[in-house]
Amino acid sequence: MSNYGAIIAGTGSYLPERRLTNADLAKLVDTSDDWIIRRTGIKERRIVAENESTATMGTAAARHALEAAGLTPQDVDLIVCATITPEMQFPSTACFVGAGLGLDTTPAFDVSAACSGFIYALETANNFVKSGRYRNIIVIGAETLSRITDYTDRQSCILFGDGAGAVVLQRSTDASRGVLYASLHADGNGWEMLHCATGSRNPVNADLIATRRQYMQIKGREVYKFAVQRFAELIEDALHKCQLSTKDVKLIVPHQVNQRIIDSAMERLGLAPDKAFVNIDKYGNTSAASIPIALDEAWRAGKVSPGDIVLFVAFGAGLTWANAVVRV
């Protein structure tokens, strides 16, 4: 490894205009605004228009991140897109984003690690930058979860929304800034807890459609326990490995899974709730997109500034879980 730093040179996001409120959902399934707010903290989520998709949102978020970094698409050396709702089974969503940015030779690939996807993609890009291989990488988290959500299942349909976020990860000669640490984990034995069955094991056919397995299935209560436990472990690991105290961390940007999960993990750690940036009330859970969207919002709201230490934590289908410590 060289002595390069991989800094976040710009952030961007894109959220579709259409809002799906709790009141709208109460017309589709047996639920209420009060129940959803109390159990999840979510008030509304965004849903794509007919002509929008993971790549259109990812491209828009990437453009905003490039503008923020003062770069043009021609400066991009690699595109990495984290998603579980790709544009198509193939080619990768990142290829569509490249074309959307007007690029025709820039390498591009997707990373699939569900709600941990953005951190997986960031750490992948980090290694490409730190090795000296690439100078500017667009790292995207983009999801169109509404297209794999079963709007007859009240347990899951209240949780998810659409959107995209992106960062430009840039080579710097200042190795004290950028991604300082990241750890990635997976346990495929837990796949059943959270999954969408379509694929080589379950090709789309009439039986699959009749049993609604083209939509994601979740075991909410089990995921809840997993998430609270991992959240706390990941924060403790990040602090320990980087020899930081909680006072050194300006902001925790967690995967926006559920307000109660975030609150209960923060309480378990003895941390003030406002140390975590939360915008789940507006967007719900957008899987791989949730951390970069939250980071972009926090950044633009002035909640983090150059030199601050920010901690990312995420957990989700796979099962996967991951953390990253970044000096922005």
Ligand SMILES: CC(C)(COP(=O)(O)OP(=O)(O)OC[C@H]1O[C@@H](n2cnc3c(N)ncnc32)[C@H](O)[C@@H]1OP(=O)(O)O)[C@@H](O)C(=O)NCCC(=O)NCCS
């Ligand atoms: C799904 C989730 C919001 C449910 O909240 P919860 O407090 O755990 O609720 P429970 O599952 O214990 O259900 C409590 C009751 O509410 C009911 N309920 C479930 N969804 C409901 C809804 N949308 N509206 C009203 N009632 C609902 C349940 O049927 C259950 O009723 P019962 O006691 O008569 O059986 C919560 O478990 C969660 O956020 N889990 C993680 C979600 C996830 O997988 N995210 C993606 C991974 S990152």
